[in-house]
Amino acid sequence: MPELPEVETTVRGLALVLQGRRIARVEARRPDLRRALPVDLGQRLTGSRVTGLSRRAKYGLIATDRGDTLVFHLGMSGHWRIDRPEIGKHDHFLIETEEGRRLALNDARRFGSLDLIRSDALDQWPPFQALGSEPFDLDPRQLKQRLAGRSAPIKLLLLDQRIVAGLGNIYVCEALYRAGIHPKRAGGSVSLQRLERLVPAIQDVLAEAIAAGGSTLRDFASPDGELGYFSKSFAVYDREGQPCACGGTVRRIAQGGRSTFYCPQCQH
Numbered sequence: 001m002p003e004l005p006e007v008e009t010t011v012r013g014l015a016l017v018l019q020g021r022r023i024a025r026v027e028a029r030r031p032d033l034r035r036a037l038p039v040d041l042g043q044r045l046t047g048s049r050v051t052g053l054s055r056r057a058k059y060g061l062i063a064t065d066r067g068d069t070l071v072f073h074l075g076m077s078g079h080w081r082i083d084r085p086e087i088g089k090h091d092h093f094l095i096e097t098e099e100g101r102r103l104a105l106n107d108a109r110r111f112g113s114l115d116l117i118r119s120d121a122l123d124q125w126p127p128f129q130a131l132g133s134e135p136f137d138l139d140p141r142q143l144k145q146r147l148a149g150r151s152a153p154i155k156l157l158l159l160d161q162r163i164v165a166g167l168g169n170i171y172v173c174e175a176l177y178r179a180g181i182h183p184k185r186a187g188g189s190v191s192l193q194r195l196e197r198l199v200p201a202i203q204d205v206l207a208e209a210i211a212a213g214g215s216t217l218r219d220f221a222s223p224d225g226e227l228g229y230f231s232k233s234f235a236v237y238d239r240e241g242q243p244c245a246c247g248g249t250v251r252r253i254a255q256g257g258r259s260t261f262y263c264p265q266c267q268h
């Protein structure tokens with residue numbers, strides 16, 4: 001599933017084509033993805049000008065001068081394609097600008113979503129109401145308060161979007177490794193000193209992944225078709241049985257239905 005760096009990379013790619021541009025035409029090529037598309041999507045977007053692109057957690061936001069924001073989620077396999085000569089089988093939603101640029105939201109599995117929300121009501125939109133802080137706004141003391149008294153594993157708590165918004169499996173594994181924290185350790189037992197290592201590790205691994213264009217797993221690609229290369233830098237993720245830099249061996253366990261990769265020798 002595309003995670004925060006992949007969504008950030010996507011938003012930056014879309015901005016190069018959409019920022020300040022007027023939308024000449026939209027086409028919903030099916031009525032739904034994971035859920036039904038807004039019935040007035042075309043009416044509200046056609047003729048509007050894009051005033052800003054941003055990200056919240058794993059959602060991309062495209063704001064217009066009509067006070068609407070198109071909110072997209074890439075689900076498991078979604079990605080935007082720009083100026084491709086053909087319309088693909090799984091290109092379910094199209095945007096064309098006045099300049100003739102064409103963007104297509106491609107989602108083979110249809111686990112993604114599209115919503116059109118009034119910009120001044122975004123904070124009250126149910127999926128956003130319960131979201132925690134963005135990782136780049138996170139503070140160790142703030143995180144310590146949110147973990148206080150929690151007996152669940154730190155790995156699972158970091159994946160809880162109410163605690164930190166936007167973190168996903170890959171980057172939590174990598175950040176815990178960098179901070180030397182065992183993924184099974186109870187969240188409430190992680191000291192402030194360790195959290196002061198963990199928070200910068202989270203921010204650093206995300207920043208590095210964004211700079212590298214994300215991590216290509218299966219079929220993710222940024223809008224320009226380029227693949228992300230951060231996966232070449234994984235220290236533990238998807239490296240079960242391979243050597244760790246400390247001399248230990250990377251292991252895999254299941255937590256919350258997901259694979260967790262860690263080094264038992266340097267994470268404790």
